[in-house]
Structures are given as structure tokens and as C-alpha cells.
Amino acid sequence: AQRVTQPEKLLSVFKGAPVELKCNYSYSGSPELFWYVQYSRQRLQLLLRHISRESIKGFTADLNKGETSFHLKKPFAQEEDSAMYYCALRAGGNTPLVFGKGTRLSVIA
């Protein structure tokens, strides 16, 4: 079975500091990895997917198959980045998303 682990429940950083939200997964095949974000009082929305290899709101994430990780990074945190972040995995096209338990990012001014 697939599993997604986000080791930190809460991550607090100062504004302007680098951010790294950790995500590790267990799956023997080639997964699709995603980062979803939930801002206060807003719905869950897609932030990044590994196949796009794009930067959204300054965030990037690289799939490391050797370490089975998909960490989310941003060089300079902003207050508006404060939110709940979920890493998710899909094993194949028609399989469900499996989510980690989430990390709450708090950016302190």
C-alpha cells in the first residue's frame, strides 16, 4: 500500500527565511506526487505536481526517487505562505490520491 509521511505537524519560520516542508513516500512503482495547500477559510487547492516541474508562488519541489522524497522548498518565506500543506501521491491514473497528514506552516513577521 502507498503511504505518504510528513514528519512535521507544525513548522514555524521567520519572514524571509528559507522553507522546506518534508514529504517522504513509500511506493514501489513510479508515483505521481503533488503538493496541495489550504489557506485559512479557503478550500484545498493544488500547488504543485512533480510532472510539471514548475515553480508556483516561489515554491518548488523535486522528486527524489532514490530517497523517495518530494520536499517542498521556498528560498524566502512570506507571511501569506502561512497555511496547511499536504503532500499527496497517486499510484496510477485511476487510483485515488493518498495524502500525508499535513504540515502547518506559520511564517512569523
Next chain:
Amino acid sequence: KAGVTQTPRYLIKTRGQQVTLSCSPISGHRSVSWYQQTPGQGLQFLFEYFSETQRNKGNFPGRFSGRQFSNSRSEMNVSTLELGDSALYLCASRIGGPTSNEQFFGPGTRLTVL
């Protein structure tokens, strides 16, 4: 395009009752998935419907059931409610094919069981 909508937004029920939640997907999306979100467990997958058929099912008891209509709207039902069923229930839709991997989430229905 209108986003995923869920009704009602809030529900309060008592133990033993049953409840039905509704989800309207984005127009053109044929896949609807349901998740239970709690502070302790995060998002847990309940089931997915595609073209009126249950395509995937999570590890929840049979008290949790769902269905999908021909217009892709979906309902989920929880019978014999327990206190532990209190949660935010999220619905998500996507186009549904094997390469349509982006899911769009609704605002959720917050269920409180007293």
C-alpha cells in the same frame, strides 16, 4: 467555470441518526471522490465514483456509502452516526481519465455528531 459545490455546508446530528451529503462537480468532470478530514488523521479517502460506478473504495465501514447520478452529481450517506464521524467531508472532482490527474476540491461539509 463554477467550482465544486457541496451542500449543506454545516450539519449537526445526533448519534444513531443518518445523514446525506451532496456534491456537484465541475461541469464536464465525471469523477467524484470523497474524503474525510480530521485534525488527527488528515485527509482519508472514502470512495471515488466515475460514470455512476464506484471505481475505488477506502478503508471505511459499510455505514459509509455513496452514489453518483447520470449528471455526475454525487451523494454520500452515513448511517448510524457515531461521535467519531464528526469531521469535514470533502468532495473533489476531476475529468476522470487516466491522465487527468488534477483534482479540484469543494469547500466541504462540516458534520458535527452530538
